[in-house]
Amino acid sequence: MSRRPAPRSPPVPQQPPPITVVGIGADGWPGLAGTARAALRAADAVLGGPRQLALLPVGEVTAERVPWPSPLRPAVPGLLDRYADRRLAVLASGDPMFHGIGRTLAETAGPERLRVLPHPSSVAYACARLGWPLESTDVVTLVGRPLDTLRLALNPGRRLLVLSADAGTPAAVAALLTGSGHGSARLRVLEQLGGAGERQLDGPADGWPHPPGDPLNLVAVELGTDGPRTQVVPGLPDGAYESDGQLTKRHVRAATLAALAPVPGELLWDVGGGSGSIAVEWLRAHRDNRAVTVERDPARAARITRNAAALGVPRLHVVTGAAPDALAGLPAPDAVFVGGGLTAPGLLDACWAALAPGGRLVANTVTLESEALLTTWYRRHGGELLRLAVAHAVPVGGFTGWRQAMPVTQWSAVKPAVSPTPEENAP
Ligand SMILES: C[S@@+](CC[C@H](N)C(=O)[O-])C[C@H]1O[C@@H](n2cnc3c(N)ncnc32)[C@H](O)[C@@H]1O
Structure with a gap:
């Protein structure tokens, strides 16, 4: 009787050892809790800034000391690989997960590999x-x-x-x-x-x-009680912007931001940036929001950069160039606003194509030519076609009357999960 070989159990995947991230304060070793000290004593290697490594007493921590190189971030994957099979501890100042190295480590090694021992943050x-x-x-x-x-x-x-x-x-x-x-x-x-x-x-x-x-x-x-206020919702006064007149005015701007409907972390393309007001107010909505504005006129592009800095969002990325060509290579947006250049061939197609399903497109215009284009797109894709007509009360002799601003036509649409068939596409 032949004996069958015993079935082989599948190989157990080798888990790399955890990385212990130890928060350390300006009080150094004496300020560390027992668990943090034990982790450092047991480590084969300790990574940290030179100032932090110097806080570890030589008699207590015998591990190899590895100072962070500069710049730090690009070196992290290589260092983690080099010490992958060793007991590794990393020093961070204060709370490692608050503006600290913990974020880079979690993104590189995965949060499940980290054992974070926080110290009080600054x-x-x-x-x-x-x-x-x-x-x-x-x-x-x-x-x-x-x-x-x-x-x-x-x-x-x-x-x-x-x-x-x-x-x-x-x-x-x-x-x-x-x-x-x-x-x-x-x-x-x-x-x-x-x-x-x-x-x-x-x-x-x-x-x-x-x-x-x-x-x-x-x-x-x-802050004292006498300083200027920083409004938190969109619709800043027009005077908050430096402008040559190419500015989406306050009430239309507030309605436009509502249609763009930003949620935290999203990326906006503001095409035809003008004075940059739409991108600026998108960024002001949340600290994690991102925006790129594309403006073909270099003087206006420089003005957008100044407006973004003056209004607290210097992270706005300003691209000087004409859309649609200048859109090539930009990271894919969650929402697109078109405030200029609507009649440039292929511009609206490029913006729509760049959006993922669920992305929003909002386009404003005051010209009949662009309005005709938006009507075509509205018939093809649905969404909402609006006319925003704002009038301001002004003195008329001894009385008061309405001064009508140019009406703005706005088309906004959400890109569907599945594209319509060619027949549905026909205008
Ligand atoms: C009405 S303004 C937009 C105002 C802007 N939303 C704001 O509030 O400041 C239109 C802008 O689009 C720019 N523009 C027109 N065609 C463009 C194109 N093809 N690519 C990039 N910018 C363009 C113009 O130079 C102008 O500054």
Whole structure:
């Protein structure tokens, strides 16, 4: 009787060992919890910034110490590969998942491979020192972001915590506040929070009296009640924009943003940017929103960049060029607004083609030629065709009468999951 070979069990996939991410504060080793110390003692290799690695006592942590190279992000996948079969610990400052290396590690290695041991973040320390509830404090980071980012958070009576880029940030924040009508704000710089060298400096924004101090700092701002307001919903006054007249006016703009219906994280193409107002207000709707504006006139494109900075959204990507050619190679949008260039051959087709199912297209025009085109598209694809006619009351002699602005025709549509058949396509 022949014996059958025993059935082989399928190979068990080898799980790479977890990566322990240890949050460490300015108080170094003495400030770490027992679990964090144990993870560092047990590690074969510890990755971290040179300043953080120097906080680990040689007698306690015998692992190989690997300083992060600069620039950091592109080096992360290679380093994780190199230490894939070793017990790896990574040092992060404060809470690794708050503006920290934890994000890059989660995106590279997958969150399931991480074991994150958080330390209080700098903002947790700041709120503890100031007695401010964190949930009613706006937090703005200027690490790797332009100073103009701060403008969106400026409102009378608000409290802000600003994560500094370096020792020069407190004076730069004071100058921006003063220049934007918030000179009465009180600033407090919190240096080396939680460490032996902890120090606080305070003063008014207008006439900030301190020279640059420690690069590890955070700026707490209490805005006065007398400064200008930063409106949070679309429909900013027309005067908020620098413009040569190529501007979607306030009431039509508010209706246009409502039709574009942004939700957090989405990407807008603003085609024929003019003064950039649609993209600017799209970006102001949420900090994760993204936008590209395409404008063929270089002077207008430069003006759009200035408007975006002045209105707190310097992340707007401005492309100088004529659509549809200038749209080639742009990342696929969630929504498209066409405010100019509608009659350029192939423009509307290119915008519609770039949208994924569920994407929105909104086009505005004041000319009969473009209106005819929009009517064709409305008959083909449905959606909503509107006429927005705004009139303002103005003095007429001793009386008051309506001054009618040019009516705007707006077509908006959501791209369906399945394209219509050619017969349905016929206008
Ligand atoms: C009425 S304005 C748009 C206003 C804009 N929504 C705003 O609020 O500032 C139209 C703009 O489209 C630009 N434009 C026209 N045809 C274009 C094309 N083919 N590609 C890119 N921009 C174009 C014009 O230079 C003009 O600045």
